[in-house]
């Protein structure tokens with residue numbers, strides 16, 4: 036019997052920490068080969084993923100943004116406005132994305148355990164930015180991902196790449212006036228004290244992917260492997276609780292004087308219309324592996340529509 | 343393998359004259375191989391890389407380079423001239439001039455050593471000629487240099503931010519209070535010690551001339567801090583701006599330095615970097631192990647069980663820091679200790695920035711606290727004195743620094759007044 | 763011995779140029795970002811990352827430059843523990859130990875970088891593979907090993923401890 040360790044960038048009260056525990060519990064319930072899994076908080080996701088790939092940690096969980104250094108191709112999953120609705124997303128993930136993820140991960144010695152919810156990015160600002168025109172030529176913080184860059188370029192903003200910890204003080208000093216994060220995370224950061232406005236643009240969706248090091252995995256018997264995979268919660272089975280938790284966090288944001296902007300269809304379209312026409316160009320510039328995944332997603336979406 | 347075995351290994355490596363980085367490398371390699379669970383040297387190398395692969399570290403070489411350029415060019419001389427003109431009518435005026443020049447230089451440089459050398463090499467002969475005792479002078483220069491780590495920018499604060507979640511910008515704002523208090527305390531002490539020192543009448547013409555001469559130097563901290571606080575650039579970028587400013591002044595405006603000089607000073611910077619950054623990287627790996635082994639959590643739990651009153655915790659933390667500051671180089675100390683101690687501060691309800699400033703002010707003392715006292719070691723060779731002489735010279739100043747530390751701890755507003 | 767000394771001098775010169783150049787690249791990358799957004803209203807994507815890699819290179823190669831100048835911090839309280847007659851021998855064995863430590867870490871650094879290359883780890887901002895940047899780690903230890911071995915063979919050419927440390 037072994038003691039495993041799992042890397043995670045989630046810390047209570049983040050509901051992701053609860054999902055981590057549930058994933059661990061499911062694994063421990065399905066196999067006797069692992070005695071316990073200790074959850075190790077690691078703030079830097081890229082570093083944590085390298086630790087799992089190289090076997091210092093046995094398993095971990097992260098978003099495509101965190102996984103981008105190890106698997107550049109899967110950043111496709113962060114393409115803005117990729118999905119029409121949750122059912123479509125679920126169908127395409129189960130039938131097309133997850134099989135391909137497994138293939139991609141195997142090349143670096145990882146095995147996908149389960150795919151869960153990490154929600155949508157929204158836009159936070161130091162002023163009311165519910166109209167995308169207000170962000171034109173404004174300085175905003177952009178992360179390392181090409182999708183994020185495309186989004187802000189499409190709005191005509193001046194995208195400044197900053198590490199997250201620098202972003203909080205940059206907002207305070209007025210170096211940047213906006214950025215994008217999921218509401219649940221944003222509400223817990225120091226940024227929420229400075230950027231009092233949050234718009235539910237829901238432009239970028241992220242899955243939360245749990246994975247295990249292949250060498251650790253292969254120490255389990257085949258029956259145990261099968262049992263563990265079966266014990267894992269189904270794809271996006273955490274979504275409902277995730278979004279409920281989002282709403283709870285959002286309340287804490289408004290309680291502290293923040294304003295939330297939920298968009299109606301017309302408003303949502305105003306944002307999407309600026310971004311969507313540029314997506315073709317983004318895909319063109321992608322690596323062959325990324326394009327393959329994108330095409331599989333598009334085919335899956337057609338398949339779903341035809342059903 | 344028992345951790346106790348590391349001590350004879352350390353002594354053996356030291357006996358065979360290994361440098362600090364290789365000694366640390368062997369010790370941390372052994373920790374990875376034999377003490378840490380599920381680890382090996384492979385992961386040590388990985389930790390090295392991930393410690394160096396951080397944006398926050400970028401400002402360190404820039405601040406060092408800017409400081410090196412300014413101490414070699416004319417800026418520090420201009421500062422000294424101005425401060426001399428302003429303080430000559432007062433008893434102990436030259437000492438006050440030294441302190442003020444160091445304070446201003448500190449607000450440009452992030453390093454105690456660079457600050458001490460920049461102003462100290464100019465002021466040491468002047469102070470001795472004016473009748474200040476060697477002992478007082480050495481103590482003053484070593485201690486005044488440490489203003490570099492408490493008055494922002496500060497490499498120690500950047501390293502603290504690197505290994506915790508505390509905002510470097512906020513620490514930079516908070517450092518001013520204790521930094522200026524330290525300046526005041528040093529000035530008062532200098533006057534008291536040198537009541538009989540000679541004075542000269544106030545020369546308004548010289549003040550004016552020195553001001554014109556020194557304005558470029560005085561503008562530097564204004565540009566630096568103004569740029570950060572008004573959102574033109576981040577702390578990291580501010581460091582590059584200060585380097586650019588130093589180059590523009592010394593190379594373009596005053597033509598004190600040519601391309602060859604700039605390369606030589608770049609090389610001086612590389613030599614500081616080559617000793618500092620690998621040390622930081624190896625210390626970073628030890629930090630990762632401590633995190634993996636759950637030491638911070640265990641420390642918080644143990645402390646909360648042992649010390650119910652927060653003043654008891656504060657005494658323990660400060661004693662620990664004083665010992666670490668005396669025995670270790672401060673950059674490694676802060677990388678290893680900050681993530682252990684910051685959760686303690688939180689657990690006892692302290693403001694994270696105030697707590698961070700307390701740690702910095704405490705480690706500031708480590709620069710002059712033997713046996714491993716960087717300022718003393720450097721002063722020994724720069725001013726050609728024995729280690730013992732310099733160590734004894736700094737003792738009364740250590741008492742002053744402890745006093746400032748105490749006030750910093752007891753009066754949170756001193757640190758927090760500038761933070762919104 | 764003279765050839766070795768000349769080789770080490772050349773190596774130091776080369777490494778000095780590399781490290782100082784890297785320092786300037788780092789500064790230029792940071793400044794370019796500020797200027798781009800102040801004067802041209804665009805952010806330079808990835809300039810921070812260029813600066814990070816350049817700084818790492820400067821620091822790692824700087825380690826070797828420090829060896830050749832004898833400017834590494836060293837704890838000296840046991841320097842006089844050996845009888846005076848044996849001190850040169852202690853120093854010589856010390857160089858051999860330094861050499862071994864560097865060789866050991868060079869092995870692991872190469873191992874690590876090779877693994878990064880095989881895994882295809884990529885910088886998400888710059889869209890380039892990371893391993894060439896990591897090569898400065900093996901460089902640091904290999905060049906250190908070469909120096910210390912030369913010092914062991916010919917103690918005459920070893921760098922004297924510089925007066926000013928850090």
Ligand code: NA
Pocket residue numbers: 447448449450451452453489490491492493494495496
């Ligand atoms: Na400073």
Ligand code: NA
Pocket residue numbers: 666667668669670671672708709710711714715716
């Ligand atoms: Na010390």
